[in-house]
Amino acid sequence: MNEPERAPAWHIAQWFNTPAPISLEAQRGKVVVACAFQMLCPGCVSHAIPQLKALHELFAPQGVCVVGLHTVFEHHEAVTASVLEAFLHEYGIRCPVGIDAPARDGRPIPQTMAAYRMQGTPTFLLIDRQGRLRRQVFGLVPELRFGAEVMQLLMEPASATRKGPMS
């Protein structure tokens, strides 16, 4: 495998469930798990959202930064910040969720989604303590494997060059 790349910065228009904006740069030293989703994407709602919630519940107490990124690329006018807020409330999503900033040139793909060249939603990102993008998955990661991968990053020292069995 090639050397993993540095994870691109996030561009967020508005945050929910956090007292202050979350900059990816400021998470250096922490493992970061992000789930890019859309509230009107059926596969996100039925599978990725429950997984995001389970990841947050299990790993946030261990110091992992678990966030949702609302990467809207369809139905822009209909999917307002206020309906997203109601959605987060009704689905009991307690982790920080950021609205991916709309493209400056009016294109449908928002900025963070474009920076990571995501193919669609849901997309999961795993970022290690050194800020490197270790995994990007369009679709779902089987839970057994996902748990193993997060734990592997968690057990790597912050300045590690050593890589675990799944790297």
Added chain:
Amino acid sequence: MNEPERAPAWHIAQWFNTPAPISLEAQRGKVVVACAFQMLCPGCVSHAIPQLKALHELFAPQGVCVVGLHTVFEHHEAVTASVLEAFLHEYGIRCPVGIDAPARDGRPIPQTMAAYRMQGTPTFLLIDRQGRLRRQVFGLVPELRFGAEVMQLLMEPASATRKGPMS
């Protein structure tokens, strides 16, 4: 069991997936199945919507009128007609769906929901060929039983006094 009551009229602000409004009165002679739901109700999305779609697919070709009623009683400002339209598109809901008309007095419960004294969403309604409300269920009906109940109403003559084994 007491004699079933006549099903109250529906009060609909806007219809989707139908060329003309659907009046319950005009369905006399037909079996009617309705699912009252909210697009931000997790149990509706995971269970009732798939059931509504399956009911429509199986029974509409047999002449049953299968409709959704969007009975919003929370987050009124956030849940606009335009986000519901996007939701219907993304979830592939092809049956007619009506937006239950907001209460005239500013209360949260919309008019049809109030007329049927629904306890919440999802609520399923089964109405026979004579316009009588034969079943109203808050929550889900097991599919085997639901299929049996709709078929029973379907096999009753339009002017029947005979009742089937499940009445």
Added chain:
Amino acid sequence: MNEPERAPAWHIAQWFNTPAPISLEAQRGKVVVACAFQMLCPGCVSHAIPQLKALHELFAPQGVCVVGLHTVFEHHEAVTASVLEAFLHEYGIRCPVGIDAPARDGRPIPQTMAAYRMQGTPTFLLIDRQGRLRRQVFGLVPELRFGAEVMQLLMEPASATRKGPMS
């Protein structure tokens, strides 16, 4: 559709959960639902057995004869009557279950399975009040449809020539 054929007689080596053997001939006038399964067939265990139990629970009180047929065509020596009995106990199967009689010529396919030319397990049989085989399905029937089909047969008069919407 062609005129449905008379359902072939069953050949049963041993019955469980019934005080006396069940002859198909003696069920004339009743609707009969049978599920042919094997206790070591994963699809039977995960899907057909729960459906058999649900059918029994819903329709036996309405006079439908719901039975299981253990149509073993593999691992004959291993799958004894005594392990089947333990299986029925552990899975809480309360409806009558008959062991399909082994072929007389030593072939693997047991007699009833051969008479119906079943392709494998699970196979569901629906037999009407006149003893006619109205449906034979290898695999599963969606529950909504299954409920509707049983109810249709149930609402047909015993001597009916009238056929319902799904025939």
Added chain:
Amino acid sequence: MNEPERAPAWHIAQWFNTPAPISLEAQRGKVVVACAFQMLCPGCVSHAIPQLKALHELFAPQGVCVVGLHTVFEHHEAVTASVLEAFLHEYGIRCPVGIDAPARDGRPIPQTMAAYRMQGTPTFLLIDRQGRLRRQVFGLVPELRFGAEVMQLLMEPASATRKGPMS
């Protein structure tokens, strides 16, 4: 948490899917995951067996010893080695499976099950590289957590005194 105890030895009457018996002692230096199950236990079949298979598929290539233990405590005469062998074949279980040796005194609980004081089936065991029983769970472990726990043990050095975040 107290110091974890040394995992008791296994007492196995017969092995499947392995060229030679597997002694727990000989696994020292390896992480060991075991699933105690019964082939007639519905919860084992529907949930624990799929998890055992997923654990084997994900972690065996990383050097984890993943095994099944058939801990029969009911229906002893019915559940023969030959019907278990047919079960393993039909369910596609490829990992080593050992039949827990029957109690010498004729009691229903087999020897390994008794040595670990298991409460029932399924029971999962996690044993670290030093042969210490780090976790014993009656029932199921959520997959995300299970993956994390196995990876944690996998990343601990064989002679580690360091413990990871979940110990």
